[in-house]
Amino acid sequence: GAVVSQHPSRVICKSGTSVKIECRSLDFQATTMFWYRQFPKQSLMLMATSNEGSKATYEQGVEKDKFLINHASLTLSTLTVTSAHPEDSSFYICSARDRSNVLTFGAGSRLTVL
Amino acid sequence: GDSVTQMEGPVTLSEEAFLTINCTYTATGYPSLFWYVQYPGEGLQLLLKATKADDKGSNKGFEATYRKETTSFHLEKGSVQVSDSAVYFCALISAGKSTFGDGTTLTVKP
Numbered sequence: 700g701a702v703v704s705q706h707p708s709r710v711i712c713k714s715g716t717s718v719k720i721e722c723r724s725l726d727f728q729a730t731t732m733f734w735y736r737q738f739p740k741q742s743l744m745l746m747a748t749s750n751e752g753s754k755a756t757y758e759q760g761v762e763k764d765k766f767l768i769n770h771a772s773l774t775l776s777t778l779t780v781t782s783a784h785p786e787d788s789s790f791y792i793c794s795a796r797d798r799s800n801v802l803t804f805g806a807g808s809r810l811t812v813l
Numbered sequence: 814g815d816s817v818t819q820m821e822g823p824v825t826l827s828e829e830a831f832l833t834i835n836c837t838y839t840a841t842g843y844p845s846l847f848w849y850v851q852y853p854g855e856g857l858q859l860l861l862k863a864t865k866a867d868d869k870g871s872n873k874g875f876e877a878t879y880r881k882e883t884t885s886f887h888l889e890k891g892s893v894q895v896s897d898s899a900v901y902f903c904a905l906i907s908a909g910k911s912t913f914g915d916g917t918t919l920t921v922k923p
Binding site: 705731733735742743745748792794796800801802803804805806807 | 845847849855856857858859862864902904906909910911912913915916
């Protein structure tokens with residue numbers, strides 16, 4: 700079945716630094732990938748929709764200069780949290796949409812900003 | 814915009830009990846509907862899906878039917894097991910955009 704690899708699974712960084720999270724579809728091409736933030740009470744918040752070769756579409760309230768998304772190929776999208784602060788600490792999840800419109804999720808990345 | 818509303822949890826059941834987790838949606842166009850499951854410490858996995866009205870998705874004993882008239886996609890299982898303990902998310906994809914419910918935590922006790 701479809702597999703999405705997300706890396707790193709955990710990252711700890713100092714306040715003010717930038718962190719990059721990668722999302723790769725391993726055995727299928729994904730023209731669309733989604734980035735979510737999962738809060739402690741479990742709800743998923745869609746941050747942005749990433750389309751290959753074009754600019755990402757951000758949801759209302761998500762700072763595009765803070766959360767940089769690049770979808771350079773049909774199998775790779777990256778999320779860069781710039782100048783991270785403790786309030787950015789969260790669980791970030793990506794998903795990729797295949798041709799049958801099914802979303803396959805990465806395992807998530809736990810970001811802790813000190 | 815699109816929205817998904819699912820039954821609030823947590824839900825606690827005894828093993829072999831019947832499970833229903835309600836899910837209703839609002840969407841423009843003709844969405845595809847999904848249930849995803851997240852086991853403790855793991856990522857989200859597709860449980861089942863339905864792409865058009867009256868379709869029934871099924872997997873691992875779980876079922877859900879796409880009801881356009883009631884805009885619902887309720888998840889059911891006739892006899893739950895301890896291993897079904899997880900968070901369940903109802904979701905839709907419409908016009909290339911995904912929308913998730915807030916998740917329902919299910920705990921099954923032996």
